[in-house]
Amino acid sequence: GQSLEQPSEVTAVEGAIVQINCTYQTSGFYGLSWYQQHDGGAPTFLSYNALDGLEETGRFSSFLSRSDSYGYLLLQELQMKDSASYFCAVRGSGGGADGLTFGKGTHLIIQP
């Protein structure tokens, strides 16, 4: 099976940078994904890392180290609208016939 660990809550200041870490245990590995969910909303896809290294999409970047079973989501130039929960997720099997396993989520609080 798969399991993921991420902090339950992180607080940061508007305009700053914040990093949300995720460690995982999985029997196989087919990528680490990140999702954002605002209160009352549906999760929305942010990024996907299949290989080691950094992927950048605007103010958000995601990093993966497969040897350390570790990844992080980096949010820059924080805005109040970034206040949300962030989930890391892994797919442990190949072939597409498998669902993502999600971490329990990190609640990001942005202070003015």
Add this chain to the structure above:
Amino acid sequence: DVKVTQSSRYLVKRTGEKVFLECVQDMDHENMFWYRQDPGLGLRLIYFSYDVKMKEKGDIPEGYSVSREKKERFSLILESASTNQTSMYLCASRGSEKYGYTFGSGTRLTVV
């Protein structure tokens, strides 16, 4: 944009009732998923389907079944609703992995 539509936003059902949750996607995705989301537990996979009439159990299938008679529609069935099935139910579909899952807006089910 991919759209995943869940038929009801809120449902209240009585213990023992048979409950159908419907989900429709409009982008010809082969893979569809049902999750439930509970505070402190994150998203947990109930069932998924990678093709018409194909289904696979996720992590918590007990008390649930699914139906996929057409590619665009994936239904979750609670055979005999119980109070511990009170939850937010999220449907998702996926095409290419690098574009992630698209979630519906969720159905908040209360079983009384």
